[in-house]
Amino acid sequence: MLNPQWLRTFTTLAELGNFTRTADHLGLTQAAVSQHVRHLESRLGPLMLRRPRRLELTPAGHAFLAYCQEVEQADKRLQLRLSEADAEHGEVSLISPGSIGLSLYTELLDLQLASPGLVVRHRFAPDDEVLDAVLNNRYELGLVSLKPDDPRLVATLFAEEPLELVVPAHGKGHEWSDLQRLGFIDHPDGQAMATRLLSRRFPGHPGIRSLPLRGFSNQIGLILEPVARGLGFTVLPCYARQAFARQEEIRVVEGGASVVDTLWLVHRAEWPLSSRAQLALEHLRRRGKFRNV
Template identity: 70%
Template sequence: MLQPQWLRTFEALVELGNFTRAAEHLDLTQAAVSQHIKHLERRLGPLLLRQSRKLELTPAGHALLDYRREMQAAEQRLEQRLAGDDASQGELSLITPGSIGLAIYPHLLALQHEAPGLSIRHRFAPTAEVIEAVLENRAELGLATQRPEDPRLAVSLFAREPLELVVPAAAKVDGWEDLVRIGFIDHPDGHDMATRLLSRRFPGHPGVRHLPCRGFTNQIGLILAPVAQGLGFSVLPRFAREAFGAPEAIRVVDGAPEVMDSLWLLHRAEWPLSARADRALEWLTARLGSARAG
C-alpha cells in the first residue's frame, strides 16, 4: 500500500519543483522528502528525472500524479456524500438517457445556482446502464425508458414524451415519397423510433430500412444539426427536439396517431431518498410542466 504521506510529499515536490521548497512546505527535512520518494520509486520504478534546474516526470511519475489527483477527487466526493442530509449541501448523482437529460440539465444548473453547496453529477447513458448504476449505488437517481422489474428498485412514472418526425423547416411532407426524397438521419435509437412512429403514420409502406440514410450520429445533441441544414429528417423524442438550439431551422410534422414513450424514475428501494434528491425532484416537477406524469 502506498502511504498517504509519501503521496503528499510526491505531489508537493512536483508542484514546487525542488526538494528544498517541498521540505519547507511540508515541514520536513530534505532527507525525509528524499526517503519518501525512494520508497515510492522502490515500488513503482523511476518517477523523476533530476535535471540540473528542474524535475521532470517519467511516465510512471505522470501515472502516479494522476492517481493522487483521482484519490483526492474520490475523497472529496465521499465527504460530500457523507455530509448531513441537507437539501442545499453535498452531492446529487443521477443518470439519464440523452433526451430527458438534455431537458433537465439546464434546470439542474439553475438549482445549483440557487443552492451553490450542491455538487451535481449527471451522466447520460442507455437504460441498461442506468439500471446498473442505480443498483450499484453509483447514482442515487436514474431515469429509464423501460420499466425494470428488479425488487431492489423503487420505480415510478416520471414523464411521458412523444416521438416526433422532425424535418428541415422548408421541407414539404405529404406522404412517404417525400421522406424518401429527403432521406433519414440515423442515430443509435433511430431505427427503433422511426419504425414505431412511421409504421403508424404511413401504414403499408416498406419501412425505415428502405429509406436512404443521409447520415448518422451517436450524440443526442447533434442529431438535428444535419436536419437543420436540410440534409435529411429524423425521428426522436420531444425533449431532444425542444433542447435544440436552432428551432427556426426545423419543423415537426404533426399527425396521428401519437407514439408516447414513458420515462421511469428509479432509486434503491431499501432506503429513502436524500433531502437533496427530494429537492431536485420537486424542482424538476415544477419546471417540466405538462410532460410530467400525474
C-alpha cells in the first residue's frame, strides 16, 4: 500500500508545479519532496518530466493523479460517514444558483453562529455544475432550477422563485416607454430572464434587445447597484433582489403577468443525508423563508 503522505506530496506538486513551493506548502524539506516522488516512481515508473521552468505529468502521472483524487474523495466520504451522527460538528456543503444562494448563505451563517462546530461551504454555480458536484460528492446538497431525472439523485421541491422587474426607487416601469427611458442593466442570465418576463408583461412589443443597454455585471450581488443609482432597470429572481442591502433605493414593479421558477433540492440517493445537512434544512424550515423546504 502506498504511503498516504506520498500521495499528498504528489497531488500538491502536481497542483503547484514546483518542488520548493510544494515543500513550503507541506512543511517539508525539498529533499523530502524529491524522496517521496522517487519512492513513487520506483513503484509506478516515471510520473513526471522535470522541465527547467515547469513540471509535466506523464500519462502514468495523470493516471496516478486521478487515483489520488479518488482516494481523497473516499477519505472525505469515510469522514462524513464516521461523523454524521454529530449534527453540530463538521461541514455543511451546498452548491446553488447565485440568486437564492445570496439568501441561503446568510441563513446558514446564522446556523454556524448558533453551532460554532459547523463549517459552511457554499458555491454559486449553474445547474449543470451543481449536478456534477453533487454526483461526484464534492457537495452534499445542491439546488437546481430543472428537476433532474438521474436515478442517482433524490430531487425534492425546495422553493418557488418569481422573476421581478426592478427599477430605481422613483422610477416607473408599467409602460414600455418607461423601460425605454430607463434602459436595461444586463447580467449573464439577464436577457433570457427579461425576455421571459417582459414578453408576458408587454405582449406585442419588440423585446429586450430593442431597449438601450445601460450596463452589465456578472457579479450577482452588484447587479442592482446601477439600478439603485438610477442608471437603468433589470429583471432578477426575487431572492437576489431581497438580498440587496439598500431596498429603499429600488422598487419592484408589481402587477401584470408573472413568471415563477421552481427550485429543486438534490442529493445522492444511495445514502441518507448527514445529520448536519438535516440540521441545516431544519434550520431553514424554522426560519420560514423557503416555505417548501
